[in-house]
Amino acid sequence: MGANADHRSWDDYSLGRDTAQAHFGALDKVYDGMIGDHRKAIAVAGEVDPVTEDILIGQTAELEKFQWFVRAHLENSSGQLSTADDASEKGAAKSATARSHPQNDRRAGLPRGVRPVARYVDYS
Numbered sequence: 001m002g003a004n005a006d007h008r009s010w011d012d013y014s015l016g017r018d019t020a021q022a023h024f025g026a027l028d029k030v031y032d033g034m035i036g037d038h039r040k041a042i043a044v045a046g047e048v049d050p051v052t053e054d055i056l057i058g059q060t061a062e063l064e065k066f067q068w069f070v071r072a073h074l075e076n077s078s079g080q081l082s083t084a085d086d087a088s089e090k091g092a093a094k095s096a097t098a099r100s101h102p103q104n105d106r107r108a109g110l111p112r113g114v115r116p117v118a119r120y121v122d123y124s
Contacts, residue, residue: 014089015090018093021096022093024074025093026090026093028070028083028096029087029088031063031067031070035063035067083096
């Protein structure tokens, strides 16, 4: 690993092949770590070099924007984040997957376990 990887507070992405929902859960935790490290770097850079601080602020804004997109796929209809109580990528992946299907069923007004049927419309 390089010098930067040796000093970061998070490990490499631990999730292998899984569902998209599981990856959203894990990525939320990855972005928590990256954004947290950027915020620490902003605090240090602000005391030393305002140009570097500004660059880091811009990068952090982009990271937060992407995390907002990821979290939009993890929230239920009440705005609760399905991975809020998880500390690890794998835990968040499990929570995101376990909680995604029942939320979608209830949101559609269907009983738990009942999936909506696709309707085909003939516009000819």
